[in-house]
Amino acid sequence: MYKLLLTFRYLRRKLIPIFALLAVMLCTAMVIIVISVMGGFLDMVKNAGKTLMGDVSISAGLGGFSHYEGLIQEIEKIPEADAATPIVVAYGLLKLPGDYVKGVQVYGIDGAGQDRVTQYRDTMFWTRKRLADPQYALIAGVYGNTDPVEAAMTLTPPWKELDGKVDAAVIGIEVSPHNFRRKDGSYEFYWPSVGEVMTLSVLPVTKKGGLLEPKHTRVVVVNEFNSGVYDVDSQRVIIPFKTAQDMMNMTESQRVAIDDEGNVVIGPDGQPKIDGTVPARCTEVQVSAAPGVTAEQLRDAVENVYKRYSDAHPEMVSRSFIRIETWQQRQAKFLSAVENEKGLMSFLFSIISIVAVAMVGVIFYMIVLQKTRDIGILRAIGASQPGIASIFLLYGAVIGLLGAALGTALAYAVVLNINAIHEWLGNGWGAFAYFVIAPCGGAVVLTAIGAAHALVETIFDRKRLATFIILAVSGAVLGLLAAILVHVAMSMWPGRYAIIERLFGAPSGVVVVVKAVTCGLVALAALDGVYCLVDWLLGRLRRPAKVALLLPIGAVVSFLVLLAMNLTNPALAVERLNADLGFQIWDRSVYFFDKIPSRVDWREVVVIVIVAVASSTIGALIPALRAAFVDPVRSLRYE
């Protein structure tokens, strides 16, 4: 019973455990944030796979393959497959309003068929619901009473005056340069694409891979789609399957006879002689899996179907031209990148947890040393060794639980606002944040060193502990605070502190700060070590206050090193900060998606919280054992 009472009393009365709490909190928050973003990214890649290409695709080169209709029929018969749809992929040029020409990927699809395989309908940007928003009144006017999603599904112009004259197209939301994405992710349309007639040009490819004359066609934009995948949203133009087939010369056609020298044989009527038909082609077939069937199972089944079918139709393109892949295989580039980063992260996390365990351990050890007398008292009134140990273990667990709870809350807040925070980091305040965060990190490390040193000192002189810790912490924090202030001042008002800038160079960012802090720390640790050694050799180590002064000295050294390092590259200007450091951490085109994905998986959170509590308890283990083995007689002897 006394264990609970003392645990909570110790928690309430002491400042030091706050540090342990903070350590656990920050570690927990960090892990949850990163896991959430990573998990969100993986989810999004998976989803993108689903929304964009189905579970399994059969694809050939741009030349395409024939007999796809029969193949689709066969595939749809197998239980593993849910639906299959043909696609014609081509590359072309799109001329947008303002004579803006853009290279695009042309996607000829059958709207309804596509919707059965992927979530085609759900990617449509213009819906009745969105058009109800007054800010889109202009575009709502263009649509009138028609349904934009329906137009996208049928890929026919909803406007009577255009029907039959031009083909319909659905273009990616990022295709038009006149669509401007705001910071919050919503769009502004300076020159709406909907209803605009644009010219699409493609180069048809023959079955044998030859290039034909460019073909042009006029399309009217009936909708725009937003898949969330930047690469796709900025490049894809969707048109009706038949139109694409036609443009690419992939419809069924008559075959012209060719003689041995490769010349076209001219018939008696003066026209090229026809000696058969060329079947229609597509470049890709996408297949979705039946419920409960994995992409791998589906791929194997499709592979079998394909084998059977192509054996029966030897005139189909050779098997070696065909790729049958799951979406994971097609996304391998991104998936493996994420997997890699995940591995790296796990490594980082193990280090973070070790740091957390060590922090809790050191801090608790100090508490135990401070509390030796209390432990002696408790032993004298009959507390057992396991009882004493359990006070500190319980204490560790409570710190872990509180820290993890706070960390979870923090992480949740960050994850919810991750895109806003990212934007914020991207502008001037980001610099400020960096200048605060980096030195604070340094201060935390310094504090840890101070704590470790205090521990060593305490073994020799218990009474000066409090003084020592206060000196150590405040020294480190003050020194770095000075560094922060100067740097922030310089970064916020470049030019105003011209002399400082001339002398030391403008701050070049986190790299320098980190380097400087590291150098400072090394110098500090070395100094501290030498001092201890000398003191030890002289046989008078009981000088904690004096030794503590080394920490502010270290902080000053760290500050000077910081300034000196700026001196070495004075050319770097504050304005280049963002460019240099890549405050735009999430580069849309690099990371594939337009937003930082994130999702909080509560199962993961529970595991992380449990690990945090366990780490904290483990950290408290050695101090708890130390407490259990305190000799009560010795601890009670003096005041």
Next chain:
Amino acid sequence: MLDIRCRGLIQHPASSIQYRFAMTTQDSILKATSLHKHYQMGREDLHVLRGVDISVRAGEWLCILGASGSGKSTLLHLLGGLDTPDRGDVLFNEQDLFSLSSAERDRFRNRHVGFVFQFYHLLPELNVVENTLISAMVGASLGAWTRRRGELRERAVALLDQLGLGERVRHRPNELSGGERQRVAIARALINQPDVLLADEPTGNLDRKTGATILDVLADLHRDHGQTIVMVTHDQSVADRADRVLTLELGKLQKS
């Protein structure tokens, strides 16, 4: 033998605390035979206790007088089972303390002895009543504690009241004077109604007048409740208050 339980301001806590030490009708409640204790000081061997024999009778107030450094505290710690001797036995009602497991010895300390120290040794985080109750808490499981909480609390408050601390139950040790702190320490030592109160220079840190009030408290306990007390001191005038005085000299006890 005097049965302190029947007479006391404190009724014996009923069920939860079980005695594995059978009370005997024998006179001596605590008995030590040829106790030896050495301390290793670097290469030097300090032979502090050199065969101490002592027999504490139930209900007596025994004082051990000795110069500073003569080993009084060491002896007291051995009698309370807090420290282990290098040689010799301590018997509590015929039970050899050092043949018990350490857990059993912990329990023995909790139920049968109460320590009072020169430097009070209160827990700074706890207030007066909590400091008093901590001994009871140490001995009780969470369940037992929740069941008997109210009763124990009442008893603690009554005890503190009797020691003149009725108004200070919510104060923390650092808000109390030395004499008041020592009275809290006595309350803590008494809350489990120990068979023996072991007091190590209880007035050593107090001025003469305050010290006298503490001795009055001990005298009251002894007289009114038959509390067995073993007190050590270097002060002859303090020793004079006890029933019987033994002198610790050169590691051995002598009648004085």
